[in-house]
Amino acid sequence: MTTLSDFTATTLTGEERPLSAYAGDVVLVVNTASKCGFTPQYAGLESLYEELRHDGFTVLGFPCNQFGSQEPGSEDEIGEFCQLNYGVSFPMFAKVDVNGDDAHPLFEWLKSEKKGLLGGRIKWNFTKFLVGRDGQVIGRYSPNTEPADLADDVRAALAAPAGTAADRAPDGA
Template sequence: MSIYEYQIKEVSGTEKSMADYKGKVLLIVNTATGCGFTPQYEGLENLYKEFEDQDFEILDFPCNQFGHQAPGSNEEIVEFCQLNYATTFETFAKIDVNGKNEAPLYQFLKKEQGGLAGKAIKWNFTKFLVNKDGEVVARYAPTVKPEEIKADIEKLL
């Protein structure tokens, strides 16, 4: 399967096709609003502002699986991000990135960058970089700050 065959859910509940992102470089991140890494939203927004006019998108997937650090509703999470970090990239509906209710997109991402069984997401703000052909080219630990990924993004653009 290709990344473009997956559906993702917008905050409104509407399904969106990953095919809408064909030809773009993607940074896919599982996030949380009450995490020690939450200030990375600022770095993510800086990357987005710098590259948004060059076929670059950040896909933000809130996840409440790690320490229950994304407890709000989808709408509350979007409001928090926009008010506190002035985010303009799209935040999607909350998802699970591990376990029995794991989003199919995350099964794919982990398989592509974690081996046959896929390596579990260990915490919030794990990042996946996808090239313009839809290939998952890198996985970054939560400790990797968005600005540290800038050179890798530039190479793909």
């Protein structure tokens, strides 16, 4: 059975990081963009991360330029933008594609585990996937879902024994 730990991704600084580094954590994977109407969600993601990270929660941000070319910058520019404008301290990764032939394998897996309104495709920036402590996808959330609205689902996943939180979070992105 595939889990989050089976994937690697490149950080904004060019380091290959195995996602097994987050094994045992509840993880929110988000495709992000710096020039999007949803970009202010960075503040909410950071707030949720700061509130719950000591309980075993993390956010993983994956910039994506596939939707309206809303992430045109380099990795250095993305990192600087996120830090200066939103104080982002959660892990950020290099730009990825989330749809199409060049989609990152992590997003191919996430989409196959929780389909959205467009089937397996991601429809826009700031689609969110909640992954339980066991590395399995619990829920998928639309770009319209504010990070604060995920707090109860995240807390439930943090409180649940591994493998039992899957019935608590809704689908629908």
